[in-house]
Amino acid sequence: xxxxxxxxxxxxxxxxxxxxxxxxxxxxxxxxxxxxAMAFVGVLIIFPLAWTLYLSLTDSQGSVRAATEFIGLENYxxxxxxxxxxxxxxxxxxxxxxxxxxxEVALGMGIALLLWRPFRGEKWVRVAILLPLVATPVAVGMMxxxxxxxxxGFANQLLAAVGIPAQPWLSGQDTALGTTIxxxxxxxxxxxxxxxxAGLTSLSEEPDxxxxxxxxxxxxRFFFITLPLMMPTVIxxxxxxxxxxxxxxxxxxxxxxxxxxxxxxxxxxxVYAYGLSFDYNQYGLSSAVLILFFMIIIGxxxxxxxxxxxxxx
Amino acid sequence: xxxRSVMKYAAVAAALSMGLTACGGSGSSDAKESGIVRVTxxxxxxxxxxxxxxxxxxxxSGLKVELTQLGEDQLSDQYNVKLNAGSDEIDVMMYxxxxxxxxxxxxxxxxxxxxxVSSDSGWDWKDYQEGPVKATTADGKxxxxxIITEREVLYYRKDLLKxxxxxxxxxxEELEAAAKxxxxxxxxxxxxVARTGxxxxxxxxxxxxxxxxxxxxxxxxxxxxxxxxxxxxYAYYGGLIRNYGPANVSTDMSWPEAMAIFTQGKAAFYTxxxxxxxxxxxxxxxKVSDTVGFAALPAGPAGSKPYNIPSWGLAxxxxxxxxxxxxxxxxxxxxxxxxxxxxxxxxxxxxxxxxADSAGTSTYPKDLAEAIAVSAKNGVGHDRPExxxxxxxxxxxxxPIVASITGADASAAADSAHEAFQKFLDSEKK
Numbered sequence: 001x002x003x004x005x006x007x008x009x010x011x012x013x014x015x016x017x018x019x020x021x022x023x024x025x026x027x028x029x030x031x032x033x034x035x036x037a038m039a040f041v042g043v044l045i046i047f048p049l050a051w052t053l054y055l056s057l058t059d060s061q062g063s064v065r066a067a068t069e070f071i072g073l074e075n076y077x078x079x080x081x082x083x084x085x086x087x088x089x090x091x092x093x094x095x096x097x098x099x100x101x102x103x104e105v106a107l108g109m110g111i112a113l114l115l116w117r118p119f120r121g122e123k124w125v126r127v128a129i130l131l132p133l134v135a136t137p138v139a140v141g142m143m144x145x146x147x148x149x150x151x152x153g154f155a156n157q158l159l160a161a162v163g164i165p166a167q168p169w170l171s172g173q174d175t176a177l178g179t180t181i182x183x184x185x186x187x188x189x190x191x192x193x194x195x196x197x198a199g200l201t202s203l204s205e206e207p208d209x210x211x212x213x214x215x216x217x218x219x220x221r222f223f224f225i226t227l228p229l230m231m232p233t234v235i236x237x238x239x240x241x242x243x244x245x246x247x248x249x250x251x252x253x254x255x256x257x258x259x260x261x262x263x264x265x266x267x268x269x270x271v272y273a274y275g276l277s278f279d280y281n282q283y284g285l286s287s288a289v290l291i292l293f294f295m296i297i298i299g300x301x302x303x304x305x306x307x308x309x310x311x312x313x
Numbered sequence: 314x315x316x317r318s319v320m321k322y323a324a325v326a327a328a329l330s331m332g333l334t335a336c337g338g339s340g341s342s343d344a345k346e347s348g349i350v351r352v353t354x355x356x357x358x359x360x361x362x363x364x365x366x367x368x369x370x371x372x373x374s375g376l377k378v379e380l381t382q383l384g385e386d387q388l389s390d391q392y393n394v395k396l397n398a399g400s401d402e403i404d405v406m407m408y409x410x411x412x413x414x415x416x417x418x419x420x421x422x423x424x425x426x427x428x429x430v431s432s433d434s435g436w437d438w439k440d441y442q443e444g445p446v447k448a449t450t451a452d453g454k455x456x457x458x459x460i461i462t463e464r465e466v467l468y469y470r471k472d473l474l475k476x477x478x479x480x481x482x483x484x485x486e487e488l489e490a491a492a493k494x495x496x497x498x499x500x501x502x503x504x505x506v507a508r509t510g511x512x513x514x515x516x517x518x519x520x521x522x523x524x525x526x527x528x529x530x531x532x533x534x535x536x537x538x539x540x541x542x543x544x545x546x547y548a549y550y551g552g553l554i555r556n557y558g559p560a561n562v563s564t565d566m567s568w569p570e571a572m573a574i575f576t577q578g579k580a581a582f583y584t585x586x587x588x589x590x591x592x593x594x595x596x597x598x599x600k601v602s603d604t605v606g607f608a609a610l611p612a613g614p615a616g617s618k619p620y621n622i623p624s625w626g627l628a629x630x631x632x633x634x635x636x637x638x639x640x641x642x643x644x645x646x647x648x649x650x651x652x653x654x655x656x657x658x659x660x661x662x663x664x665x666x667x668x669a670d671s672a673g674t675s676t677y678p679k680d681l682a683e684a685i686a687v688s689a690k691n692g693v694g695h696d697r698p699e700x701x702x703x704x705x706x707x708x709x710x711x712x713p714i715v716a717s718i719t720g721a722d723a724s725a726a727a728d729s730a731h732e733a734f735q736k737f738l739d740s741e742k743k
Contacts, residue, residue: 062701063420064397150561152577171563173719258386259708262511262564262715278390279704281416 049294056287064283075288085264085272086289090296092177092260093268097245100184104241105234107185108192113222115193116200133190141254144183145170170255176265183251188244192237199233200226235308239301246297249274269293347635350642352405353381355388355625358591359461359660360407363646366654370645376638389413396422396630403630404639410448410457410626415701417628418451424629427455429640436644437666444694445623445663458647459623459663460655463588464688465520465610465696466619466681472604473502473581481608485524485549488582488611492557495581504557506571506580507550509718511711512704513567514550516696517584518714519620522546524613529698529710529734536738538710539731542615544724549613551717564715576601584610587685588624591659594678607681609688621692623663661685698734701741709734 015023025032056075058068079086111129115122132140147154148169156166169179203226211221227234249270252260259275260267267275269289276286354360360382367378383391392413395403408417417423430438438446441459449457467488469481473495482488492504508514522528527542537543554562559574568585572592575583576599587607596602610619627646629639645651652662657676667673668689674682698706709730716726 062416063422065399066420150563151559151574151579156561166561168561168563171561171565256565257510257567258512258704262509262711278393279708280702281393281704 052287052290055283056291058284060283060287061285062281068284071284075284076292079285079288079292085267088264089267089269089272092266093246093270093293093296096177096181096184096248096266096268097242100181100188100245101238101242103181103185104189104192105238107189108196108237109234111189111193112196112200115197129193130190132187133194135187137187137250138254140183140187141251144179144186144251145255148179173263173265176256176261180252180255180266183255184245184248187251188241192241195237195240196230196233199230199236203229231311232308235304235311239304239308242304243297243301246300269296348375348638349377349379350404350635350638351379351381351402352407352642353383353388353391353403354407356382356384357407357461357625357660358588358658359625359655362655362658362660363651366651370642374641374645376641378642392417392422396420396632399632401630401632401634404633404635405642406628406630407460407625408457408628410445410459410623411695411697411699412703414448414451414457414626415699416703418456419701422631423451423456424631424633424636424639425454425456426458426629426640430455430458433644436648440649440664440666442663442665442689444621444692445626447694448623449626449628457626457628458643459626460647460652461588461625462622462661462663463586463624464619464621464661464685464692465517465584466587466590466684466688467608467610468575468583468585468590468593469606469608470578470581470601470604471606473499474606481606482582482611485521485611485613489549489553489557492553492582496557499581501579503559503574503580505553505582506558506574507554507584508568508571509554509558509562509564509566509715511564511715512707514714515707515711516620517586518546518550518711519693519696520584520610520618521550521613523618523620523693524610524615525549526613526615528693529706530738534738534742536731536734538713538734539727544727546613547713547717547723547727551714551719551723554718555720558718562718564718586624587681587688588659588661590678590681607678607684609684616691617687618691618693619688620694620696621689622694622696700738702737706734706737709737 055064055068057070057072059071059074060066060068115126115129135143148156150156150166150168150171153169155169159166168175170176207225207229208221211225216224247270248268252266252268252271253274256266258279260271270293273286273289273293276282276289280286354363364380364382367380370376371378381391388407389409389412392403392406392408396417408414430436438455442462445459445462446455449455449459467482474481474491477491477494477498479491479494480487482491488505494504495502496504508517519529522543525542525546527540527546528537531537559579563570568589571583572585572589574580576593578600590607591598593599593605594602599605610617627643629636629643633639649664649666652664653667653670653673656662656667656673659676662668662673674685677685697703698710700706712730712733713723713726717723
């Protein structure tokens with residue numbers, strides 16, 4: 001790649017300072033253009049992460065500015081051997097994410113298929129479906145908390161009207177997590193619908209038509225033609241939604257408060273780490289939990305991306 | 314230095330809230346004795362009164378007030394992040410002496426006000442009640458000025474008592490009998506309601522604990538949450554809610570939820586802080602405003618021993634460059650006149666002279682004023698374990714409360730809470 005300036009240099013003119021700089025800039029242009037973004041990532045992602053990693057190796061508590069001692073992997077030992085709070089929180093995080101994802105993708109696929117073919121009034125239906133998406137999760141949490149109130153809530157009044165006994169919903173030790181999963185599904189299925197609908201509309205019609213000519217019924221056409229062709233899109237949806245679901249915090253906090261309720265019914269890793277920091281001021285332990293949590297997220301993302309590559313081939 | 318503190322601030326905020334949506338603060342603007350006082354207050358009836366009066370302070374002092382107002386949890390999170398980072402963006406802070414006081418003092422977040430409080434005889438520090446002053450003093454230094462005091466009282470429904478032909482309960486046995494009778498006579502109405510959340514209930518349970526003759530720790534600082542008296546108190550409080558409480562009672566209730574059940578007319582008795590009485594007597598907020606009565610906490614085996622505590626105080630941020638002006642604001646906000654005005658608006662204060670003045674209780678329901686006077690005499694000066702990490706301690710000693718409410722073995726829960734609490738106390742001594 002010869003620039004006009006290097007050509008000028010070849011012709012024997014002494015290069016000025018400006019020429020030198022622009023030459024240097026030319027040679028490093030791929031770095032130069034990426035520099036702002038890299039600085040951004042460095043300051044806002046790498047640095048806090050490194051700081052968290054450092055904190056997780058100290059006995060930092062009470063105040064971040066208090067003197068701390070380096071204690072190696074002791075926090076990790078404490079956390080990993082904690083069967084009372086940590087492991088149940090891991091279990092809840094995975095349960096919440098897994099169940100919510102399955103429901104959201106299945107429901108999302110169904111709704112996307114319904115919206116796939118043009119019909120009258122589809123504009124309105126689309127708007128209605130997207131409504132939960134634009135609501136603030138904390139507000140959604142508050143709203144459902146009112147609806148599910150065991151004594152004065154709308155949900156139990158509705159059940160009473162059809163003769164079903166009142167349910168504890170959010171206040172039951174066994175039903176709380178399920179209820180929060182339901183809220184998550186209510187709020188985020190539309191996003192899955194959006195992604196899948198985009199995938200569906202970009203599919204070509206021919207394979208489907210060919211199958212129709214050969215006498216395949218709707219189920220066969222879906223399972224043997226549409227679904228395999230949609231797989232990459234489905235995985236993208238799972239990836240995006242999965243990372244978000246793992247990190248869910250707002251609706252859990254808005255409905256059950258600190259510690260995920262009196263019995264830690266909905267205490268996921270995120271809620272647990274938050275409590276360790278803000279309620280117990282144990283920054284070292286909290287950082288260790290966050291680092292482990294980070295590894296879980298990175299690990300699941302990596303598995304999914306591998307899967308996506310395999311499917312895309 | 315400046316740059317480093319900004320970096321640290323960002324790091325702390327980001328590290329503490331990785332994976333959460335953090336609200337980063339704006340870059341700190343320098344407030345070296347500036348004419349702007351930055352005040353952070355909690356959502357409270359007291360705050361509403363101060364907010365309305367601020368223009369008057371601005372006019373007389375020539376200072377400008379920048380007010381930030383937050384809910385309780387957001388407030389302590391905000392302090393956690395900002396004070397941790399040594400931010401000078403807060404000058405005056407409203408804080409809970411019994412919740413954060415020890416931790417903040419230990420971390421050096423609170424400026425020493427000792428010389429300031431004694432500098433103005435007209436403002437009169439000696440006028441402050443002893444209990445509240447003790448709570449805002451750390452290692453012999455005054456670090457805060459109490460603004461709101463509260464005691465636990467019994468809220469009850471006059472109409473339901475009358476219909477059942479009952480007297481206002483004076484003892485715990487009578488309270489239980491009355492709750493039972495009313496619940497049986499009115500299937501849709503709970504006989505008794507109170508906070509049920511593991512951590513939220515601790516403060517309201519404390520009065521029951523003291524009235525049964527127990528406490529969280531003994532004089533040497535050892536855990537006593539499994540004493541016979543404590544076990545009785547746990548069983549009694551949980552039993553009242555389990556047997557005579559609302560159907561499908563949730564174990565997450567703090568005062569807004571419990572208060573809502575009472576003010577919707579769905580409960581006969583309710584034990585709660587007196588400083589929240591306006592919620593029950595204000596017709597706009599309460600369906601039972603015309604039939605609500607107040608009484609001192611019924612007596613247990615050890616008598617009627619409600620907590621009597623300063624729930625909120627004002628302090629100055631040690632890192633603030635504006636400490637003198639911050640003090641001017643506090644001096645104004647806690648003056649005798651302002652305290653009287655706040656008390657008239659329904660916020661019980663910490664000044665003896667205001668309580669002695671008949672105008673100080675002129676706006677209170679008569680039975681409430683009497684209950685407060687009695688409780689102030691017999692009251693205990695703390696309503697939660699007196700430790701540094703109060704949040705964790707509350708979760709530990711609250712465990713048997715929810716066990717008792719749900720009908721699990723409360724005595725076994727008290728034993729394991731005792732073990733965990735002792736371990737926690739030992740770790741704090743280190």
